[in-house]
Amino acid sequence: MGGSIKEWPADERPREKMLKSGVATLSDAELLALLLRTGDPGSKQSAIDLGRELISHFSDNLRELGNADLCELCAVKGVGLAKATSIKAAFALASRFQGRKLERLDRFTSPRQVFDYFHHEFRDCHKEYFLILLLDGKNRIIKRVQISEGSLNQSIVHPREVFNPAIKESAAALILIHNHPTGDPAPSSEDIAITRRLKEGGELMGIKVLDHIIVGDGEYLSFVERGLL
Numbered sequence: 001m002g003g004s005i006k007e008w009p010a011d012e013r014p015r016e017k018m019l020k021s022g023v024a025t026l027s028d029a030e031l032l033a034l035l036l037r038t039g040d041p042g043s044k045q046s047a048i049d050l051g052r053e054l055i056s057h058f059s060d061n062l063r064e065l066g067n068a069d070l071c072e073l074c075a076v077k078g079v080g081l082a083k084a085t086s087i088k089a090a091f092a093l094a095s096r097f098q099g100r101k102l103e104r105l106d107r108f109t110s111p112r113q114v115f116d117y118f119h120h121e122f123r124d125c126h127k128e129y130f131l132i133l134l135l136d137g138k139n140r141i142i143k144r145v146q147i148s149e150g151s152l153n154q155s156i157v158h159p160r161e162v163f164n165p166a167i168k169e170s171a172a173a174l175i176l177i178h179n180h181p182t183g184d185p186a187p188s189s190e191d192i193a194i195t196r197r198l199k200e201g202g203e204l205m206g207i208k209v210l211d212h213i214i215v216g217d218g219e220y221l222s223f224v225e226r227g228l229l
Contacts, residue, residue: 035086040078050078066091106141111222114213122179122215130157130178134171142169157194159201166207176212183217195223
């Protein structure tokens with residue numbers, strides 16, 4: 001749909017749509033349109049059309065768009081320096097938010113939140129990292145602890161290495177997290193065996209294993225959501 005966004009029905013305008021139904025209902029192009037504010041008057045493109053053009057120019061890959069420099073952004077017809085700097089600023093702000101350190105007493109309320117936080121950290125890693133989040137009785141974060149680096153096996157991820165810091169910090173529960181550098185979060189037989197072993201160890205010690213989340217490239221797997229824990 002071309003023309004000025006102001007001429008569109010209210011329900012189809014990005015800002016009105018967000019106010020009515022929430023930001024999650026907006027497409028990537030609509031979110032970009034809110035940043036761009038206007039399209040390309042010369043070609044009668046709307047801001048959403050220009051957002052779609054930007055996404056297409058960078059191979060439908062938001063990571064490539066976010067990593068583009070100002071010259072690369074300005075190479076897209078209709079994108080001047082003002083629009084390019086707005087895009088760079090938005091991605092920089094998102095990166096800083098995702099990269100912020102976990103604070104004591106922060107709380108994750110869903111596996112998706114865990115993925116959203118750690119995906120930024122793990123997405124370009126070429127090794128597997130296994131870590132735990134130690135939680136208090138209200139499921140608030142006490143501390144994060146890295147347990148191992150490298151391919152998982154039961155000799156590296158031993159219950160002793162997991163529960164020693166949990167006992168030291170008087171944790172009531174914990175969340176297991178690790179990444180798959182291949183990008184596929186499907187659990188291996190070793191992942192399942194380790195999780196089962198740690199869950200049983202936690203039951204003996206009175207420390208609940210709430211979930212095991214595997215972080216892939218753009219997707220995750222929660223053992224709880226899949227009924228594996």
